[in-house]
Amino acid sequence: xxxxxASLHFKFEVNGGDFAKAGDASSRVKKILQQIGAxxxxxxxxxxxxxxxxxxxxxHARHGFVVLDADLEKIIIVVDDEGPGIxxxxxxxxxxxxxxxxSVREMGxxxxxxxxNMKSCSNEMExxxxxxxxxxxxxxxENA
Amino acid sequence: xxxxxxxxxxNLNPINEPSADVEVTSGYASDLLSDVLAKAKNGAIWATNxxxxxxxGVAVMLNLAGVxxxxxxxxxxxxxxxxxxxNIPLYITETSLFDVAGKLYELGLRST
Ligand SMILES: Nc1ncnc2c1ncn2[C@@H]1O[C@H](COP(=O)(O)OP(=O)(O)O)[C@@H](O)[C@H]1O
Ligand SMILES: [Mg+2]
Numbered sequence: 001x002x003x004x005x006a007s008l009h010f011k012f013e014v015n016g017g018d019f020a021k022a023g024d025a026s027s028r029v030k031k032i033l034q035q036i037g038a039x040x041x042x043x044x045x046x047x048x049x050x051x052x053x054x055x056x057x058x059x060h061a062r063h064g065f066v067v068l069d070a071d072l073e074k075i076i077i078v079v080d081d082e083g084p085g086i087x088x089x090x091x092x093x094x095x096x097x098x099x100x101x102x103s104v105r106e107m108g109x110x111x112x113x114x115x116x117n118m119k120s121c122s123n124e125m126e127x128x129x130x131x132x133x134x135x136x137x138x139x140x141x142e143n144a
Numbered sequence: 145x146x147x148x149x150x151x152x153x154x155n156l157n158p159i160n161e162p163s164a165d166v167e168v169t170s171g172y173a174s175d176l177l178s179d180v181l182a183k184a185k186n187g188a189i190w191a192t193n194x195x196x197x198x199x200x201g202v203a204v205m206l207n208l209a210g211v212x213x214x215x216x217x218x219x220x221x222x223x224x225x226x227x228x229x230x231n232i233p234l235y236i237t238e239t240s241l242f243d244v245a246g247k248l249y250e251l252g253l254r255s256t
Contacts, residue, residue: 019196019197019198020197020222022198022201023198023201023202023204023205024201026201026205027201027204027205027230030204030205040186044186044206047205047206048181048182048205048206051181051201051202051205052178052181055177055198107177107194107196107198108174108175108176108177108192108194108198109177109178109198111176111177111178111179112178113176113178113179113182114178117178117181117182120182
């Protein structure tokens with residue numbers, strides 16, 4: 001291989017409450033990873049984690065972005081939103097914990113498994129959040 | 145097992161069937177989307193009582209072989225449109241979710 005490292009960068013918008021478009025950003029991310037020939041196992045992990053993070057913006061926040069960075073060694077997904085923020089991150093990470101309203105639970109969301117899924121799919125996950133400002137989640141996925 | 149065999153065996157009503165010549169490698173039944181995302185295998189057929197557009201998004205993320213809406217529930221209009229756009233096989237049936245899962249199991253499919 002030559003010494004130029006192929007890298008790519010994409011940014012997609014996500015709107016809070018827009019269930020009809022929810023998942024489109026993650027779907028774009030997945031298609032890009034398929035086009036660059038990323039391996040199936042890492043695509044699955046990124047797709048699941050990215051979808052959960054995108055859904056959290058749709059369900060819990062007002063507006064946000066999904067940012068994809070990828071090079072030969074790793075894939076980084078950052079999901080950044082303007083919204084209520086997460087007051088107690090440790091509590092939010094507890095499997096089954098959810099503040100989702102009933103209308104969203106009826107759709108099969110709000111099982112409180114999103115953050116735990118994201119954690120188990122990624123190699124590293126960092127959450128930064130400020131109350132009434134927003135939340136930024138950064139996930140790193142390493143090629144096996 | 146081919147999707148065509150499953151559709152025929154369970155007498156499923158195709159809403160979108162770009163091709164039934166698709167290999168189905170496992171099955172899953174759940175109404176919780178995070179549960180499906182975490183546990184359903186790529187290539188699974190997924191039976192559910194959910195009918196909204198996001199079930200197609202989940203199927204796309206996991207490369208599912210298809211989605212069955214059980215219990216005589218009609219999909220939302222935009223669910224059907226999205227299934228067509230994304231080429232996701234979508235079926236409906238009057239059979240209950242319990243019986244659909246049982247029949248898939250009887251055909252030899254497992255969730256793992
Ligand atoms: N982007 C976000 N903005 C604000 N709160 C969030 C966000 N993501 C997660 N949370 C909080 O963390 C909880 C747990 O999230 P998650 O595990 O994805 O479960 P769910 O989305 O099913 O409620 C949510 O119910 C919500 O209170
Ligand atoms: Mg969630």
